[in-house]
Amino acid sequence: xxxANMQDRVKNVVxxxxxxxxxxxxAGLASMxxxxxxxITLIESEAIGIVGVGEATLPxxxxxxxxxxxxxxxxxxxxxATFKLGIEFCDWGRLGxxxxxxxxxxxxxNEGVAFHHYWRCMQDDxxxxxxxxxxxxxxxxxxxxxxxxxxxxxxxxxxVLSTYxxxxxxxxxxxxxxxxxxxxxxxxxxxxxxxxxxxxxxxTGDILSVTMDNGQSISGDLFIDCTGFFGxxxxxxxxxxxxxxxxxLPCDRAVAVPCEHEGTLLPYTRATADKAGWRWRIPLQHxxxxxHVYSSGFTSDDAATDSLLANLEGKALADPxxxxxxxxxxxxxxxxxxxxxxxxxxxxEPLESTSIYLIQEGVxxxxxxxxxxxxxxxxxxxxxxRMDLEFERIRDFLIxxxxxxxxxxxxxxxxxxxxxxxxxxxxxxxxxxxxxxxxSYNHGLFLMPSWVAVYIGQRVMPQRYDWRAxxxxxxxxxxxxxxxxxxxxxxxxxxxxxxxYIQNNNMARRPVTAAS
Amino acid sequence: xxxxxxxxxxxLAGSGVRLALxxxxxxRHCLSEATKIIVLNCADADIVDADMILRPDMQRxxxxxxxxxxxxxxxxxxxxxxxxxxxxxxxxxxxxxxDYGMARDGAAFHHHWSKGKGLxxxxxxxxxxxxxxxxxxxxxxxxxxxxxxGIGFGLQVDRAGYAQLLLAxxxxxxxxxxxxxxxxxxxxxxDYPYSITMDSAQFEADFFIDVSRSGQWAGSIGLAETGWxxxxxxxxxxxxxxxxxxxxxxxxIQRFIDMLPTRGGGTAERREYNRLAQExxxxxxxxVCLLGNDDKSISQRPALRRKIEVFQTCGRIPVExxxxxxxxxxxxxxxxxxxxxxxxxxxxxxxxxxxLLIWLDQLRGKIGQLKxxxxxx
Numbered sequence: 001x002x003x004a005n006m007q008d009r010v011k012n013v014v015x016x017x018x019x020x021x022x023x024x025x026x027a028g029l030a031s032m033x034x035x036x037x038x039x040i041t042l043i044e045s046e047a048i049g050i051v052g053v054g055e056a057t058l059p060x061x062x063x064x065x066x067x068x069x070x071x072x073x074x075x076x077x078x079x080x081a082t083f084k085l086g087i088e089f090c091d092w093g094r095l096g097x098x099x100x101x102x103x104x105x106x107x108x109x110n111e112g113v114a115f116h117h118y119w120r121c122m123q124d125d126x127x128x129x130x131x132x133x134x135x136x137x138x139x140x141x142x143x144x145x146x147x148x149x150x151x152x153x154x155x156x157x158x159x160v161l162s163t164y165x166x167x168x169x170x171x172x173x174x175x176x177x178x179x180x181x182x183x184x185x186x187x188x189x190x191x192x193x194x195x196x197x198x199x200x201x202x203x204t205g206d207i208l209s210v211t212m213d214n215g216q217s218i219s220g221d222l223f224i225d226c227t228g229f230f231g232x233x234x235x236x237x238x239x240x241x242x243x244x245x246x247x248x249l250p251c252d253r254a255v256a257v258p259c260e261h262e263g264t265l266l267p268y269t270r271a272t273a274d275k276a277g278w279r280w281r282i283p284l285q286h287x288x289x290x291x292h293v294y295s296s297g298f299t300s301d302d303a304a305t306d307s308l309l310a311n312l313e314g315k316a317l318a319d320p321x322x323x324x325x326x327x328x329x330x331x332x333x334x335x336x337x338x339x340x341x342x343x344x345x346x347x348x349e350p351l352e353s354t355s356i357y358l359i360q361e362g363v364x365x366x367x368x369x370x371x372x373x374x375x376x377x378x379x380x381x382x383x384x385x386r387m388d389l390e391f392e393r394i395r396d397f398l399i400x401x402x403x404x405x406x407x408x409x410x411x412x413x414x415x416x417x418x419x420x421x422x423x424x425x426x427x428x429x430x431x432x433x434x435x436x437x438x439x440s441y442n443h444g445l446f447l448m449p450s451w452v453a454v455y456i457g458q459r460v461m462p463q464r465y466d467w468r469a470x471x472x473x474x475x476x477x478x479x480x481x482x483x484x485x486x487x488x489x490x491x492x493x494x495x496x497x498x499x500x501y502i503q504n505n506n507m508a509r510r511p512v513t514a515a516s
Numbered sequence: 517x518x519x520x521x522x523x524x525x526x527x528l529a530g531s532g533v534r535l536a537l538x539x540x541x542x543x544r545h546c547l548s549e550a551t552k553i554i555v556l557n558c559a560d561a562d563i564v565d566a567d568m569i570l571r572p573d574m575q576r577x578x579x580x581x582x583x584x585x586x587x588x589x590x591x592x593x594x595x596x597x598x599x600x601x602x603x604x605x606x607x608x609x610x611x612x613x614x615d616y617g618m619a620r621d622g623a624a625f626h627h628h629w630s631k632g633k634g635l636x637x638x639x640x641x642x643x644x645x646x647x648x649x650x651x652x653x654x655x656x657x658x659x660x661x662x663x664x665x666g667i668g669f670g671l672q673v674d675r676a677g678y679a680q681l682l683l684a685x686x687x688x689x690x691x692x693x694x695x696x697x698x699x700x701x702x703x704x705x706x707d708y709p710y711s712i713t714m715d716s717a718q719f720e721a722d723f724f725i726d727v728s729r730s731g732q733w734a735g736s737i738g739l740a741e742t743g744w745x746x747x748x749x750x751x752x753x754x755x756x757x758x759x760x761x762x763x764x765x766x767x768x769i770q771r772f773i774d775m776l777p778t779r780g781g782g783t784a785e786r787r788e789y790n791r792l793a794q795e796x797x798x799x800x801x802x803x804v805c806l807l808g809n810d811d812k813s814i815s816q817r818p819a820l821r822r823k824i825e826v827f828q829t830c831g832r833i834p835v836e837x838x839x840x841x842x843x844x845x846x847x848x849x850x851x852x853x854x855x856x857x858x859x860x861x862x863x864x865x866x867x868x869x870x871x872l873l874i875w876l877d878q879l880r881g882k883i884g885q886l887k888x889x890x891x892x893x
Contacts, residue, residue, distance in 0.1 A: 032622060036865035067622070112545060112773070367622065368832065372859035378829040382822065385834075427787065434784040437775065440792070442837045464778055467522045471548045 017226030018044025021342025023179035028363035030186035031068035059165035076507035079170035099457025102141035104164030143492035234340035249327035256291035260314030265499040298412040334380040393444035436462030521779040529556040530727030536682035543689035569759035592678040596662035599651040614647035627861035831857035
């Protein structure tokens with residue numbers, strides 16, 4: 001770098017907001033760039049509550065944690081976390097239906113033909129169908145979910161125990177303090193207080209500084225907006241604009257309440273479709289997180305709350321908490337010298353646990369595109385392009401859950417079932433219906449097993465299968481499937497009990513407190 | 517119950533390596549009791565009496581077809597290659613098949629190298645490429661040794677010998693190979709979409725694949741451009757940069773096999789094939805355009821323009837959904853065209869300047885040592 005460039009070097013990053021997004025961003029930047037002369041300041045106010053977004057996560061969080069040096073056992077204990085091998089969807093295709101979207105494969109591909117084609121081929125034959133069973137029976141993580149088992153995957157690719165991945169379910173209100181502790185140990189400066197004024201450059205519109213309620217002014221080169229739906233910098237200041245997707249994802253409210261944990265500690269999240277949305281249940285070590293995501297156009301707040309409370313599995317531990325949102329994303333997640341991460345950037349509702357994933361991607365892509373100097377137009381364009389792709393591809397996958405339904409028991413489901421969907425999704429569904437094939441993309445979160453799980457789970461059955469499956473003798477396939485099913489069942493049985501694994505590996509609850 | 521009606525007859529027409537590759541792969545994956553594969557081996561117009569380069573991804577084809585190294589050596593005169601030479605701006609550059617150096621601290625190697633340059637280390641990036649070290653070396657590695665040293669390589673093969681090897685494989689797998697002096701293809705009946713006349717014989721096909729470079733038969737059945745339309749496929753052809761011809765064809769056929777239609781079906785599969793094929797062709801066209809150094813054409817290619825702008829700014833190389841060329845190949849040409857990026861990746865600053873210079877020195881030393889060892893073989 002030249003001396004002139006050194007002068008222009010990005011040295012100060014200011015993060016506004018200290019919830020999940022704020023502290024994940026701070027921890028990510030400090031861990032990866034703290035030693036490069038980057039000063040990171042986070043401003044938050046204890047007077048402003050945090051949404052505590054996302055208690056359930058996707059397997060990608062493990063890479064994030066590993067990259068920034070988080071110790072798994074400490075993290076599990078501090079956030080009262082449990083392991084997660086998938087998401088169960090109840091009542092989505094039809095009332096009474098249930099399937100699990102697993103974090104892993106179905107069976108084994110053979111001769112370049114994905115397993116589900118062989119399964120479909122056998123299921124399609126009246127003679128072989130009774131012995132074949134459901135597709136679920138060929139997924140180790142699904143079997144483990146049903147048996148409440150867990151152990152880390154094997155690193156031996158030949159082992160059936162290597163065919164899954166895992167994520168976590170944790171207390172979001174404990175996660176932010178844990179990340180704060182991690183970030184502060186790596187040099188992040190926390191400032192308590194509210195931002196009352198944002199000072200912009202009169203020419204460029206860039207943010208120069210923020211002023212606190214005590215009059216203190218904090219200047220920076222880059223500002224990260226983690227102020228949640230409020231969008232203090234990205235919207236209130238920079239007026240970036242928002243692309244609404246509520247015509248496809250009309251749920252706009254949520255009500256959440258924790259309850260006492262009862263029964264077996266399950267390694268999966270449950271999403272149960274309701275009359276005008278769906279209810280979540282997330283088992284943690286010390287309690288169960290519950291919520292109801294719904295569309296205010298199709299039900300009232302009171303009715304949604306009643307439905308949530310009526311379906312709790314234990315005694316409520318707090319009053320229900322309401323949340324309002326609009327599904328969609330900012331037109332630019334990186335605008336001028338401000339980057340919106342978390343709810344300030346957009347919200348796609350928590351159906352597939354993508355909220356924390358999108359925060360993580362926001363941080364990771366920022367690290368990849370982190371500018372050396374304040375001339376970052378190109379960085380911003382590339383960052384926005386890649387984040388837009390993430391949002392749009394997740395959006396399509398979420399819409400599939402609502403649209404691929406036979407439910408006609410409420411106005412909400414009638415709307416979802418019959419609405420127009422994005423062309424990109426319509427083409428994917430048509431391809432699967434036609435031949436059981438899944439459209440392939442290199443970028444994007446959800447891969448073939450995820451799409452297959454939801455399609456089959458919600459009764460989108462392919463009219464045909466890959467006819468190369470017929471090249472194998474049906475007796476041979478039947479024998480192979482039977483052996484595989486038994487092998488998977490035995491492997492799942494051999495795994496450890498989920499709760500015992502947590503206890504035996506020093507992961508039992510020890511939350512980080514203010515004093516610690 | 518689902519009614520699956522496999523294609524009864526798939527007919528391929530063409531010549532040379534293109535036909536042989538397509539025939540072997542289709543026979544390997546599509547032939548069954550219900551499905552015949554007929555390969556019309558036409559006049560030798562497409563055969564060029566020369567060697568051809570196979571990129572490293574072609575190893576998957578050889579594994580799939582169980583073609584052994586011995587056969588490649590003895591029948592196709594195969595030898596290992598680690599880079600391809602390309603014409604660029606009046607000169608030539610070598611695009612390596614393997615990476616430069618190794619990533620560290622979250623930053624690709626060239627960012628560390630770029631930073632080292634700024635600190636005064638004098639060596640060019642190619643000094644840190646094992647692939648280029650071997651490519652520029654004096655000796656040719658036997659395939660058995662190449663397979664052992666853990667650096668990705670392609671093959672240089674005799675075109676005619678390779679075609680014969682693949683065609684023999686197609687025959688062994690059960691495809692019917694027929695030499696044909698003159699072939700005409702016409703739209704057929706409701707039962708069979710195509711009627712094919714070959715010399716004096718005539719037969720029907722459910723699906724027709726035009727493997728010729730020029731689309732010799734595609735026009736007569738309404739296929740103006742490469743792609744899949746109705747019940748026929750016109751496979752793409754690219755010859756630049758060196759080595760792309762076989763890879764492009766291989767991935768197109770593989771993609772078709774992945775989307776293999778049933779009789780009467782295939783609308784959604786066709787659309788997906790054409791979408792993916794188009795994406796891949798765009799990436800190849802991006803590379804050709806960059807090698808051609810035609811600024812006007814570059815300005816009309818958004819993905820390529822983005823690659824150039826982002827690289828010039830921060831040294832990163834944006835990855836599209838379907839990349840054909842490796843990051844090392846893009847890096848080589850971008851560095852040649854654009855020079856050093858304005859800035860290196862900030863993540864490279866995690867390594868101290870002193871440690872960086874020591875590390876770069878060690879890496880270069882190891883590559884030099886490897887080169888000397890291989891030259892002594």
